[in-house]
Amino acid sequence: MALGKSIRRVEAKAKVTGKVDYVMNMTMPEMLHVKLLRSTIPHGKIKNIDKRAAEEIEGVIKVVTGEDLQKLDINYYYGPAFRDQPVIAIDKVRYVGDPVAAVIAESVEIAAKAVNYIEVEYEEFEPVFQVLDAMKEDAPIVHDTIRPAGSFADLKSLLPKSGSNICLHYKLRHGDIEKGFEEADHIFEDTFTTPAAVHLPMEQHVALAYLDAEERMNIWTANQSPSFVRSEVSHVLKLPESKVRVRVPYLGGGFGTKLYVKIEALTAVLALIVKKPVKLALTMDEVFITLTKHATVFTLKTGVTNDGKIVARKCTVAWDTGAYADIGPRITQKSGFTAAGPYDIPHVQIDSYCVYTNNAPAGAFRGFGIPQLVWAYESQMDIIADKMGWDPLEFRKSQVLIEGKEHATGQIMNSIGFGEILEKIDDRLDWKTYRSTAKQPDQQNPRIRGRGMAIGLKAVLTPSISGAVVTLFADGSASVYSSTVDMGQGSDTILGQIAAEVLGLPSDKVRVVHPDTDVTPYDTITAASRSTFYMGNAIQKAAEDVKRQLFEFVSEYYEVSSEELELKDEAIFVRNEPDKKLAITEVIKKIFKMPAGSIIGRYVFESHYQSPDPETGQSDDVAIFWFAGGTAVEIEVDRETGKIDILNMVSLGDVGKAINPFQVHQQLYGAAIMQIGQALFEECKYDHGQMINASMADYKVPTFKDLPARSETIIVEDPHPEGPFGAKGVGETASFGVQPAIANALHDALGVRIKDMPLTPERVLAAIKEAEESSNSRQKVSVTNEAKGER
Amino acid sequence: MKRQIQFTLNGKPVTADVAPHETLLDLLRDTFQLTGAKETCGLGLCGVCTVLVSGKPVSGCLHFASSIDGEEIVTIEGLETEEGLHPIQEAFYEQKAFQCGYCTPGMILMAKKLLEENPNPTEDEIKDYMVGNICRCASYAQIFAAIQEAASLLKQEKVKL
Numbered sequence: 001m002a003l004g005k006s007i008r009r010v011e012a013k014a015k016v017t018g019k020v021d022y023v024m025n026m027t028m029p030e031m032l033h034v035k036l037l038r039s040t041i042p043h044g045k046i047k048n049i050d051k052r053a054a055e056e057i058e059g060v061i062k063v064v065t066g067e068d069l070q071k072l073d074i075n076y077y078y079g080p081a082f083r084d085q086p087v088i089a090i091d092k093v094r095y096v097g098d099p100v101a102a103v104i105a106e107s108v109e110i111a112a113k114a115v116n117y118i119e120v121e122y123e124e125f126e127p128v129f130q131v132l133d134a135m136k137e138d139a140p141i142v143h144d145t146i147r148p149a150g151s152f153a154d155l156k157s158l159l160p161k162s163g164s165n166i167c168l169h170y171k172l173r174h175g176d177i178e179k180g181f182e183e184a185d186h187i188f189e190d191t192f193t194t195p196a197a198v199h200l201p202m203e204q205h206v207a208l209a210y211l212d213a214e215e216r217m218n219i220w221t222a223n224q225s226p227s228f229v230r231s232e233v234s235h236v237l238k239l240p241e242s243k244v245r246v247r248v249p250y251l252g253g254g255f256g257t258k259l260y261v262k263i264e265a266l267t268a269v270l271a272l273i274v275k276k277p278v279k280l281a282l283t284m285d286e287v288f289i290t291l292t293k294h295a296t297v298f299t300l301k302t303g304v305t306n307d308g309k310i311v312a313r314k315c316t317v318a319w320d321t322g323a324y325a326d327i328g329p330r331i332t333q334k335s336g337f338t339a340a341g342p343y344d345i346p347h348v349q350i351d352s353y354c355v356y357t358n359n360a361p362a363g364a365f366r367g368f369g370i371p372q373l374v375w376a377y378e379s380q381m382d383i384i385a386d387k388m389g390w391d392p393l394e395f396r397k398s399q400v401l402i403e404g405k406e407h408a409t410g411q412i413m414n415s416i417g418f419g420e421i422l423e424k425i426d427d428r429l430d431w432k433t434y435r436s437t438a439k440q441p442d443q444q445n446p447r448i449r450g451r452g453m454a455i456g457l458k459a460v461l462t463p464s465i466s467g468a469v470v471t472l473f474a475d476g477s478a479s480v481y482s483s484t485v486d487m488g489q490g491s492d493t494i495l496g497q498i499a500a501e502v503l504g505l506p507s508d509k510v511r512v513v514h515p516d517t518d519v520t521p522y523d524t525i526t527a528a529s530r531s532t533f534y535m536g537n538a539i540q541k542a543a544e545d546v547k548r549q550l551f552e553f554v555s556e557y558y559e560v561s562s563e564e565l566e567l568k569d570e571a572i573f574v575r576n577e578p579d580k581k582l583a584i585t586e587v588i589k590k591i592f593k594m595p596a597g598s599i600i601g602r603y604v605f606e607s608h609y610q611s612p613d614p615e616t617g618q619s620d621d622v623a624i625f626w627f628a629g630g631t632a633v634e635i636e637v638d639r640e641t642g643k644i645d646i647l648n649m650v651s652l653g654d655v656g657k658a659i660n661p662f663q664v665h666q667q668l669y670g671a672a673i674m675q676i677g678q679a680l681f682e683e684c685k686y687d688h689g690q691m692i693n694a695s696m697a698d699y700k701v702p703t704f705k706d707l708p709a710r711s712e713t714i715i716v717e718d719p720h721p722e723g724p725f726g727a728k729g730v731g732e733t734a735s736f737g738v739q740p741a742i743a744n745a746l747h748d749a750l751g752v753r754i755k756d757m758p759l760t761p762e763r764v765l766a767a768i769k770e771a772e773e774s775s776n777s778r779q780k781v782s783v784t785n786e787a788k789g790e791r
Numbered sequence: 792m793k794r795q796i797q798f799t800l801n802g803k804p805v806t807a808d809v810a811p812h813e814t815l816l817d818l819l820r821d822t823f824q825l826t827g828a829k830e831t832c833g834l835g836l837c838g839v840c841t842v843l844v845s846g847k848p849v850s851g852c853l854h855f856a857s858s859i860d861g862e863e864i865v866t867i868e869g870l871e872t873e874e875g876l877h878p879i880q881e882a883f884y885e886q887k888a889f890q891c892g893y894c895t896p897g898m899i900l901m902a903k904k905l906l907e908e909n910p911n912p913t914e915d916e917i918k919d920y921m922v923g924n925i926c927r928c929a930s931y932a933q934i935f936a937a938i939q940e941a942a943s944l945l946k947q948e949k950v951k952l
Contacts, residue, residue, distance in 0.1 A: 008884075008887060009887065009889075011892070012884055012887065013876075013884065014892075015889050015895050016880040016883045016884045016889070016899065017827070017868070017870075017871055018826070018827020018828070018866070018868055018895070019827070019868075022826075022829075024826075025820075025826040025829075109812075201893075202829075202831045202891065202893035202894050202925070202927050203829070250891070253893060253927050253928055255927070283833055284832050284833055285833075487891060488889075488890035488892065662887060666887075666890060666928075666930065669929060669932055670928050670930065673929035674929060695834065696831075696834060696836050696925075697834050701925060701927060702929065703922050703923075703924075704917070704918040704921045704924075704931055705918055707918075707932075711932070
């Protein structure tokens, strides 16, 4: 049995000896290097580029600008939702950092030097930086026209509006929102914000492209979506997909920033121009401005009755997608439709807007917009419970979406473990005892403790496709051909475990072949926590195809039906007849009449899906499965410094079935720690469109010193009927609730409510001060001394 | 203007011609094809390019190659011997203390120096010492466990000697 075991990663030894082949390590004979000149203004027209001085530098092969590209017979624009991003700026620049010219040189140093000798003359246009400003009718327009890409089925129905920065308005209408608010006894309205943040995988974006002897474009890239890179590069170069080969080895992290096309189209075009291998490796400061997490403004209006029922919720979410839409439209829709939270609410209205600005582009970031939404709705759950005097846990429990309940999209929920998650939060926080014990803060001690919780819901990317081939060799070993990228999540290991389980092989006899579009079948993307479910399904069924072929032969051989056969421990035998048994190797030998040949199984897994109504967002089948996640924390906040320390963090995720429990725990923990950074300190700061902390010196991510003193990860298994062995996914589940759980614990500790992320010491101190001032002004003279004593 | 330097690299004497601005990291990666150490932040703040210069961990991205004349350089590639993995590698392997693996060589070399200085580190001492090595996948919990296991493996090894 390979399944359910925490086997070691297949590449473990290579990782501790430093021998993993990352793209960053790759070189080729005659390889040239690239450095980019990037826009210094947020919005404007390129009037002139003088590259003569740069091209005269020894070792510089060529400087390529938009003007050079216009001489080529290529498509200039690419993108997963809208083809709005030029290979290199052609007429206009839209953010500080937009690539304007590419220097191709014999070394990185020469290319970097030459960049400084390029002169660019701009005509500046008025920029727009705030998402709400960009939505106004008289706002400067970032894109004059928008071209839908049509690459993905779920994005075909999106109708962009030209002449506006709102590139997508997603609508959900469920029940009758006005009637709902009439039924409500109390109405709460709050606005929450989150800032842009960055992924910062330890390996930067890097690609190596060359034309081979057949004049096919070959690309090695650190990318999470090789199949998409192939189709998009073939679109850009006007080549058939069979003439573009994309290969991906192990990645040094991804977290969403290496999805779709980032630098691949440009690198390929440069290789086409110079007809030599070209490598483009970004530096970390460039990674910051290549893709960010969407900044959001989310206004939530919620109606509740006196008996504790949410009857109406109106959600207005604005997503700052920056200068290029990237996958923002999908986030706006697919995460947008969960904006009302995992609750059974009869009347829901959601308006979710994807908005262009002149900031760095925003796209997928582990959690895919869900953490921004959970931040708002789970903060408001506690605001309501506090105001109404309700227990926040009971308030959630009484209306959480469980099996059989209807989601606001109209879909009936299944395999959704919120019941168990809330029970475990209750238990781990010792909630009932904690709630019933009166708090007696020590007025002398500046450090105050508090507890908080949050739960969140995400829909998996639907529809999508994963194809797999499983080949069983004559010696009884097998290869799995899959385009899933192992970026550190351990997919090579668990996908191999799934194949080994079906084929009755020890897991070390199965190897997962890395993505190579010449060889491995199409897969939508490695993202959205979808690979275990989608690719796992394809591999399970491809392996079953191999097994079926073996059984076909053995059933004839023993003259029994296939139903009487079993495959276990590398052999096939007739049930209840132990002497009728053939080793897999013997079966193959008998099939081919020699100890050679291979058995090939294949499967393409496609999800069922019903496109939501464009006006109401209603669909019976909008997501093939849902993720349920929860977080419980205990914090300690220092009233004098505003610093929050996490004493205990419990992360819970319903994963359906844990194929490799250790790796599931690692994913839950990793996602939660990443969110601690987002909750407490991570934020991209801009000054007139320039990201001013775009360096690891100024932008801090969680280190050994930022970890919770104690932490626990809890796997909940509510098996999914269509998942491989019941499995769903896990990569993002523990990211959902961290921010509001901490904010709710902060409120529990000090009674202050912060609605803007992150919860920096400055913000906490300001909130304490504000609370004290309003409390002082209410209570006037009589308690002045006591208030002073608290400070 | 290049200058010739001589140093010991993973136990072997070597020579190299280095430019004044060349970093130790570039020298190791480009001239000696030792790619275990990598450049991430480029500022000496993330620990991914950590290598040992005469026993001391340094950020290869900030360290000038020309300054290592006569020094002993150890990289991740120099830890494994014919007898197998170094005890710290063994501990990282056993504890599965990595995800993407990009930071792992730097973590292991930093932990090596930590355990040489302090064979019995407490949890807080590990945190203080390792704070400059970042793991964005956040395998921190397993890295802790690996360093603790390595400490005990190294003690056993001393007993054997």
